[in-house]
Amino acid sequence: AQSVTQPDIHITVSEGASLELRCNYSYGATPYLFWYVQSPGQGLQLLLKYFSGDTLVQGIKGFEAEFKRSQSSFNLRKPSVHWSDAAEYFCAVGSNTGNQFYFGTGTSLTVIP
Amino acid sequence: DSGVTQTPKHLITATGQRVTLRCSPRSGDLSVYWYQQSLDQGLQFLIQYYNGEERAKGNILERFSAQQFPDLHSELNLSSLELGDSALYFCASSVNGRGAGETQYFGPGTRLLVL
Numbered sequence: 427a428q429s430v431t432q433p434d435i436h437i438t439v440s441e442g443a444s445l446e447l448r449c450n451y452s453y454g455a456t457p458y459l460f461w462y463v464q465s466p467g468q469g470l471q472l473l474l475k476y477f478s479g480d481t482l483v484q485g486i487k488g489f490e491a492e493f494k495r496s497q498s499s500f501n502l503r504k505p506s507v508h509w510s511d512a513a514e515y516f517c518a519v520g521s522n523t524g525n526q527f528y529f530g531t532g533t534s535l536t537v538i539p
Numbered sequence: 540d541s542g543v544t545q546t547p548k549h550l551i552t553a554t555g556q557r558v559t560l561r562c563s564p565r566s567g568d569l570s571v572y573w574y575q576q577s578l579d580q581g582l583q584f585l586i587q588y589y590n591g592e593e594r595a596k597g598n599i600l601e602r603f604s605a606q607q608f609p610d611l612h613s614e615l616n617l618s619s620l621e622l623g624d625s626a627l628y629f630c631a632s633s634v635n636g637r638g639a640g641e642t643q644y645f646g647p648g649t650r651l652l653v654l
Contacts, residue, residue, distance in 0.1 A: 458640060462645075467647075468647060469541060469543070469629060469645040469646050469647040469648050470629065470631075470645040471541070471645070472642055472643075472644070475642060477640075516582060520640070526584050526595060526597055527572075527584055527643070528584075529581060529582040529583075530581075531581045532581065532582075
């Protein structure tokens with residue numbers, strides 16, 4: 427069965443520091459992978475997605491993620507975090523044959539000055 | 540702004556009651572998805588409709604039902620409400636309803652509180 431694990435429930439980084447949010451998935455075939463961000467009181471916004479091709483994916487707001495099949499990972503990175511990046515981040519995996527998304531439990535990011 | 544609208548934003552009701560949540564997809568999107576986000580269960584897929592027809596079902600309780608109307612808006616009906624149904628309910632839409640094969644755009648959610 428498909429599943430997504432975000433091992434870090436909460437992360438605190440200083441503004442300007444680099445960021446990496448971890449995501450591991452379990453899926454039998456090539457997955458579709460996504461990162462969403464949820465700001466307080468808001469819906470989910472798509473940051474980036476991986477369907478196939480180049481394993482390094484560029485997204486909005488300066489985020490990128492790298493698909494590593496050997497590690498079943500799709501970690502999200504940003505070289506320099508801004509205070510406005512404080513939010514909840516969700517990794518999701520989908521099937522190329524089914525219609526369901528499976529979300530991780532989310533990582534809450536706090537940015538300190 | 541994703542272009543997906545949901546009403547109401549907040550809903551407070553009592554146990555045993557029934558409520559209806561409404562979602563209007565982005566212009567041009569044919570498919571609507573419903574999700575429930577709660578503290579203990581996280582974000583879970585409930586159900587998907589495509590052009591008026593049910594296409595996929597997730598962890599949706601029998602007390603819950605949904606439909607998509609000819610104008611493509613969708614309603615999620617929650618009945619015999621229990622305290623545990625308190626959650627944030629999201630609607631998302633996509634163009635062709637290929638599920639994970641295409642981007643889903645999420646609405647701002649309806650926060651339901653059952654007292």
